[in-house]
Amino acid sequence: MMTEYSENNFEQCIKCTVCTVYCPVAAVNPLYPGPKQSGPDGARLRLKHPAFYDEALKYCLNCKRCEVACPSNVRIGDIIQAARIKYSKKKPGLREFTLANTDLVGSISTKVAPVVNATVGLKPVKAVMDAVLKIDHRRTFPKYSQGTFEGWFRKHAAEQAALPKQVAFFHGCYVNYNNPALGKDLVKVMNALGIGVQLLEKEKCCGVALISNGFIGQAKRQAKVNIASIRKAVKEQNLPVIATSSTCTFTLRDEYAHLLDIDNADVRDGIELATRYIYRLLQSGEAQFRFRKDAPKVRVAYHTACHMEKLGWAYYSIELLKMIPSVELTVLDSQCCGIAGTYGFKKENYATSQAIGESLFRKIEESGCDLVSTDCETCKWQIEMSTTKRVEHPLSILAAALE
């Protein structure tokens, strides 16, 4: 059994090609050479000469399902992303800047949320964005909230600090700008367990969109700020750092070290997904929930986001949902929904994105569920846009079922 990653990780590939079988893009887009060709095979050719870099590697949506499938521990997704960083000659443009700077765009948008939300929904605006920015006009944009989660939290920080046990919450851009309600739900759930929530000393966007859109320098700078804050929480204050977003969690834990050369080995184990933290706490017997008796029955279909699959932690969210008496849970087959963060917003990826998700959307409609649940915010946007169902984070469903 292979457990180690060698210096020449790509050489561990024995060409079994199971990665390409599991690749959601290769199945629908013939322009993409597939993970084996783009990853270990290509790495060897690129060592010969950079001219062997194929710009078609941009079609990789970085779901990492290839890495999950690989029996030889080849970091296929990392190899592909690292090659894009090293060799791509395509410089990011205004579209990439707009999509990648979730922090900047979010902080502006939340101040004038009703205007932004109404404007980007307008057909002429969509047409202009499609033509000028190449952001596909068929895409529904996520709504911005009025006021940020951080703003709300500041008013409650003192009462949170009063609780005897504490966790640090990495809220991410989505909770802060789009869905503060999820952050509030997390606070409610943690408080129900007798735990107070605090924020990190300084939090920047985790940078996943910066990495995928080619802003590596900025991604590194933000990563350094985040890891410094996380280090302070984990090492000095002895606080676990939890996040509701599977992609933020995955980026902080793995992408920082693999793609940005940020050493996070000392704090990696201190960063985890909120549902995992809660589940393990309940299992230890230290705390328990009291559920509402009058909660209405709800049929929930759980969708495993790609980075949840890569983390291997979907189990915890699923088990938490199963504990809720009013929830009747169906677990959908783990597959990519096609959005992959900013990927699906790009005009050239729209068709691929929707083709990847098609069978998932069908299964969701056929499942007869009232609600879909997933840990990933961009999966939520994709599924809400492409099906008739509403999508909620497991913690929101949990919060609603608590007394």
Place this chain on the structure above:
Amino acid sequence: MNKQFDVIIIGGGATGAGVARDCALRGIKALLLERLDIATGATGRNHGLLHSGARYAVTDRESAEECIRENMTLRRIASHCVEETDGLFITLPEDDLGFQSKFVDACRAAGIRADVIDPKEALRLEPSANPQLIGAVRVPDGSIDPFRLTAANIIDAKAHGAEVLTYHEVLELLREQDRIVGVRVIDRKSGEKAEYYAQIVVNAGGIWGHDIAKKAGVTINMLPAKGSLLIFGHRVNNIVLNRCRKPADADILVPGDTISLIGTTSSKVPFEEVDNMYVTADEVDLLLREGMKLAPSLEHTRILRAYAGVRPLVASDDDPSGRSVSRGIVVLDHAKRDGLEGFITITGGKLMTYRLMGEWTTDLICKKLNINAACVTATEKLPGSRDDERKVGRKLHAVPAMQRESSIYRHGDMAERVAAETSAERSLVCECEEVSAGEVGYAINALDVHNLVDLRRRTRVGMGTCQGELCACRAAGIMARKGKYCTRRAKADLTDFLNERWKGMSPVAWGDTLRESEFTKWIYEGVCGLTNKKEE
């Protein structure tokens, strides 16, 4: 087929191909006979190093001068077979740094550019080099692909009227009194025998030239010397690495195409063994141990295979003991030497001097045939090297990048002949080396391919990390579809091909190499039902 030629050349290595091309360009009607495929002997079993001559500068000035002249010529005429990597001669703490100045002086005296560079600069240029190095000299070494070089010579010889028969073995030399007048050959594929006649027969058989001479009734004192090499799975270095000391074992690491090569060992072997070279465990140990001194990362790099070739060292005629060996070019006019007319042996030399060997031999042929034609092989570019590769790349812009670049790297301007219109033609046969179905088709149609091993030499099918795991059955399928053979023979060929791959892997079968070969075995035995037993 016409049975009368001006010249018959025996041996399809670089030398034989070089003689054939030179003859054809001078209007001499030539037939080239090869008992196996082209470049199967010493030509295809060496480092693929485009020597600057620096290695010989201290010990053999004449060879060094020949090397640097041919080096510059080959960059010009065979650009698609050459990669201008440069080379470093590094001095390690265990070596004598005093040798460096002697080395540099000798290089310069032989006309080889030799720049002493700072060790730090050397490491910046070639990060894989041993960081403990205390001295470095930069020289114009490079890498050269012997298969492509031989193939390009054959293509051009044929384009100028030469005939080439592979898998034709010479059974006897036909003699009339004191003159060789032709050869009797057997077609090893069909078993048919035939006789061909010429005014001159050239023995360009490398180490096998020893036996050919014997068939003509003359004796050449040859000494088979085995040299073993290891192929690493990817490019470790992009500049040739040598040790700056007296030439010794395993002191050259060459980047060649997608891989790096370390070699060689050197040991005398008996004549009975030259057809079946194998690499011993001790040789693998030696190559790795010494190789790691050049580039420490070799310790953790996957080794793809090991192989060995036989150098045809020729004992000087005036030394019957056979101890004084020449590495220089040896042209033997047997009329003068043995009183046997119509027979010439060309031997000694090296891959680097193949063209010069062709020139000298053809000069002698011209003299004997009273032909007044000058040699043009030093200026006439080989097919593949005639057009700017970037121009070819632009023409092939619709082909996926990795496939396009690989195809151009292998075939130079001839990459245009590879069909890439349809998605079927662009589909990959060999995924490690990016060989498309179109390229396989081109090789089968235009490059004298008779089996999968021949196909490998012309395209690199099966030369990547998977060593045939994915590509061998696909390639065999295309061969069968193109009418090269029936299903039964396709299966036999597949077995031969995989066994040949395994032969190279077995001396280094550990780690990922072993894991991959086990997987290959599982696919071919378990899924394809291939067995090692010969079918009835």
